[in-house]
Amino acid sequence: MYTLEDLDQYQPYSLDHKNKNLILGDILFGLEKLHNNKCSEYHKIVQNWMFKFSDESNIENLPFIPVRLFKELELLSIERDDIKKTLTSSGTSGQTPSKIFLDATTASNQTRVLSKILSSFIGKKRLPMLIIDTKSVLKNRNSFSARGAGILGFSMFGYDVQYLLDDDFNLDFDLLQNFLKKHEGEKILLFGFTYIVWEFFNNAIQKYGIPINLENGILIHGGGWKKMIDSAVDTHVFRESLYNKTKLQNIYNYYGLVEQTGSIFMECEAGFLHASNYSDIIIRNHKDYSVASIGQEGLVQLVSALPLSYPGHSILTEDLGTIYGIDNCTCGRHGKYFKISGRIKNAEVRGCSDTIQK
């Protein structure tokens, strides 16, 4: 039987499909057994799981639970006394946030794996770091929003960490200038949520009339494009605009669920999101949940080797995506590479149970 330590022996993107299935598959089926034993709610859901297409112990045959369950239920596989941290998703306003319960082991695994994945993109050395957000998202140290957890998780990779926005989301231009002067000639790490980077950094930086040079910068951003779809900003517009304004060219988007913090999917130099050794993606046809073929769009299922304290190792998201290939991306990394095309839409429902017309 394999464990997470076995995966740690490898470079994060080195396993080929066959070996990954062997090692990650074994870990995932171990987790499946664990949560089935420890979480009674999970047991009730999967005991007669209907969407198995063969009896093989293949990753594709793991049950997958819909992500919304983490909003509707408190799912945990540990005693409440062992909860060390609770993560909550920001959620759209008015919605119940997801609640994710972490014990000490799961929390430390998340940090270790995140660092391993990131090292493939920014190297192993800590870098001076700017966070494009306000410090106030971190107010409560025991309960973290996805944003807070992200910031905290990523700030491990920096030193001299500074927050670029004040409590009202104004860019602290002086701080930025001083920071760049202090670390002149050094590589600089920047981190922020896609929408916040766009709205409060990209759209604000020009009004000071002083050019900013970030050609030594590496920006990591994530959190989704949903808020920006209206203004037609995609990864290309985003990259181009930041490059034109700041000469920033090392820009990496990441994708992941707060339910699977740590085992994130990073966008490579070729513009594809990549599954590392620690996680995988399966695309399913919504009509019968069969596995879609490469190149075919469908519902995104994500699996992760990390969740020990809650049954989040295999989740059906509400995102649509397409896998473009396995082990043969031009960037050289192994694993599946894919793109996310958006969130499933609220269908126009027929019927007389209407709501007030707005």
Next chain:
Amino acid sequence: MGIQNITLPSNENVEYLVGHPSYTNQISIINPFNDTVIDFLSELSHSILTNPLSKKYSDIITFGYWCRSANLKKIKLSYPKVDNRKGVGIVFHIAPSNVPINFAFSYVFSLLSGNVSIVRVPSKKFDQISIVSSIVNKLFDNPKFNTIKYNTFFIRYPHDDSITQSLSAISNARLIWGSDETVNKIKSFKTPSKCFDLPFSERYSLGIIGVEEILNLNESDLKRLATGFFNDTYLMDQNACSSPQLLLWFFQNENLIEKAKQIFWNAVNEKVLNDYDLSPKSSVDKLTWMCLDLVKRDDVIEVNVLKNNINRVQINSLPKSILELKGKYGYFYEYSTCDLGVIETLMDTKIQTLTYFGVEKYKLFDIVYNARNIGIDRIVPIGSALEMGIIWDGYDMIYNLTKIIDLK
């Protein structure tokens, strides 16, 4: 010769699809089943059924078919004594926002009763609305329909309480279709003291199927039943008030239940596979509900899924209120019983339609009629759940929308 001094809103936010605010001094209250009205409706029926644009919409065709003179004459026969009645006046209709054709039925009920109709159509621009409106307008070019022309207003406006309030203030009756929230909100608007409302709020419906009768069906009857069930449910995303959420399986021999279910659902699935387009969101919603039912309900014996099109939850006891057994997009709860008497325990004011197959309808009627509680307004065969009728939600539209001139 206006009935009262009324003014209709005329500003840029209010679009008159049919009628004009200036007509208000020519409105007239007439007798039910007025000959001109019958004449108009049968021409409307003909125009709809021969219009190439209508053909795309089964709901327009159903409406057109309903208005044909043979049907109206049949309906008229069931009102032998209405010659001392006339309309109640100005009827304000608030149509449901998500059922494109409902406004037209609401209008016709009020027209047949002899009233002036101000119909607020859904703000969403359904094709069905513009098709029907333009056919009506064309018929109004003929001066023989002037009486009806001056009594007909189809209006569309975005969410605006002040317009709804001003129309409520001149109403003699209101037909309010919509969610409980919508209905209650509109009921809170001030109306003249004598104005009354017919609220058509959220309802719940269920079905009952006789196990043994399913096993006796030949292939073509089974196909017809499956199509009927499909029309009752999937046609409206199982989200119409009359779409069943819970299915009762009525058995004499317990050993036959599984076989009957299998035959029935396979036939339904065949229809659904061909004619229903399940969206990714609906598919994930149904999986989520199913997981929640497995976790939260202790009455669940089994869940079944047929290609994600049909999700079924078998329960072994009925909850205190069946209203919590609610699904959409083809998500059904099933309960087996050998005792028709359970229907009485299920009844609730919110329950509208009981659809049946393979169960003696008079037995169902007796149970519902003799139960000393409110609830269940309709008992109709599977396949007829969505058929609009002049009797709806327990109201007879003609009797409710006319007044009697008492002569002694």
